[in-house]
Amino acid sequence: MKKLRLVCILILAFSTSVSFGGVRHFTFLYEAPTSARGSLELENWITWQRITGPSRSDEVDFRHELEYGVTDKFQISVYLADWFYESNQDHAGFAYSDSAIELIYNLTNPVVDPIGLSIYDEIKAGDRLVELESKLIAQKNFGPLILAYNATLEAVWEGRELEEREGEFSQAVGASYEISPRISAGIELLHEFVFPEWRDEEKIRNLFVGPNLSYRHRNWFVTVTALAQATDTDDEPDLQVRTIFGIGL
Amino acid sequence: MKLKRLTTFAAAIVCLVDLSSCGTTSFTPPPVTAELARAGAHQHVDLAALREGRTLFVSRCIECHTLPAVSQHSATEWPRLIDEMAGRANLKSTERDAVLAYILVAHSQSH
Numbered sequence: 030m031k032k033l034r035l036v037c038i039l040i041l042a043f044s045t046s047v048s049f050g051g052v053r054h055f056t057f058l059y060e061a062p063t064s065a066r067g068s069l070e071l072e073n074w075i076t077w078q079r080i081t082g083p084s085r086s087d088e089v090d091f092r093h094e095l096e097y098g099v100t101d102k103f104q105i106s107v108y109l110a111d112w113f114y115e116s117n118q119d120h121a122g123f124a125y126s127d128s129a130i131e132l133i134y135n136l137t138n139p140v141v142d143p144i145g146l147s148i149y150d151e152i153k154a155g156d157r158l159v160e161l162e163s164k165l166i167a168q169k170n171f172g173p174l175i176l177a178y179n180a181t182l183e184a185v186w187e188g189r190e191l192e193e194r195e196g197e198f199s200q201a202v203g204a205s206y207e208i209s210p211r212i213s214a215g216i217e218l219l220h221e222f223v224f225p226e227w228r229d230e231e232k233i234r235n236l237f238v239g240p241n242l243s244y245r246h247r248n249w250f251v252t253v254t255a256l257a258q259a260t261d262t263d264d265e266p267d268l269q270v271r272t273i274f275g276i277g278l
Numbered sequence: 279m280k281l282k283r284l285t286t287f288a289a290a291i292v293c294l295v296d297l298s299s300c301g302t303t304s305f306t307p308p309p310v311t312a313e314l315a316r317a318g319a320h321q322h323v324d325l326a327a328l329r330e331g332r333t334l335f336v337s338r339c340i341e342c343h344t345l346p347a348v349s350q351h352s353a354t355e356w357p358r359l360i361d362e363m364a365g366r367a368n369l370k371s372t373e374r375d376a377v378l379a380y381i382l383v384a385h386s387q388s389h
Binding site (some may be wrong): 051067101140277 | 341
């Protein structure tokens with residue numbers, strides 16, 4: 030309750046002087062431009078994942094994120110809460126997952142520089158979970174076309190005493206074409222290398238690919254991506270759909 | 279089969295880049311050159327305002343959409359468009375004026 034009150038006070042304090050943070054053209058990739066200085070945005074993420082086959086299950090992940098432009102090149106985000114609904118043969122129910130802080134610093138511009146670059150860092154902590162994530166974000170705009178690339182390194186500690194360790198390296202590429210001032214459509218591809226206990230003995234490689242669609246109007250936007258698994262990893266989702274709804278405060 | 283799908287995806291991206299690269303030059307906002315500065319001086323816009331206007335145009339506007347060419351809209355349409363967008367881009371009035379001044383000067387040189 031105290032947390033909620035603090036969030037409301039922060040929103041009210043900022044909302045008198047701030048506006049829109051920016052539109053996402055992708056949901057599984059980040060873009061190089063950061064939010065304008067002083068802008069504040071609330072983003073709500075919903076990701077539905079389905080694993081088919083004998084161990085069929087569904088999971089819906091929710092994220093509520095506040096994004097603030099500290100300077101024109103530096104933005105800070107707070108994931109107020111990541112939580113999920115899980116349904117499988119054994120049980121079904123909601124649970125809190127984690128909260129996080131995310132920092133993005135923009136180095137170069139994707140329009141006037143040869144390539145737009147940003148660096149990203151995230152610290153996440155939750156119920157028996159600590160995660161560190163670093164990203165290099167690259168982007169180039171060619172007229173109405175946006176091309177983006179993310180390289181991500183992730184370290185996860187899980188379990189009662191955080192004794193389970195896992196590393197992950199992933200690459201994502203995406204293209205988004207602006208069909209009209211309000212609508213963009215494109216494609217995203219995500220390639221993951223998973224290292225349980227920081228070892229590569231199991232050779233876990235996951236590849237996901239699918240289309241995206243983004244609509245923006247006034248101070249809000251909604252972007253949807255549907256990804257299908259192009260590999261045969263059993264415990265990874267065969268289909269996942271992510272929607273991000275953002276609104277300027 | 280999956281490799282074939284991946285190849286199709288890669289080919290689609292290459293095609294998109296090829297198609298869009300035809301317009302790359304025209305979509306890059308013109309830099310503030312001596313010629314543009316002279317045109318600005320005729321319209322009572324100083325060099326600092328032109329530079330600030332371009333910097334803001336190429337950074338704030340792409341947070342929501344790709345950049346339109348300055349010739350895409352008429353000199354009478356631009357003020358209304360910038361007014362509509364200024365709030366969303368969190369532009370102060372002096373910054374809004376600088377963006378508009380840069381666009382109008384660049385627009386006058388685009389013909």
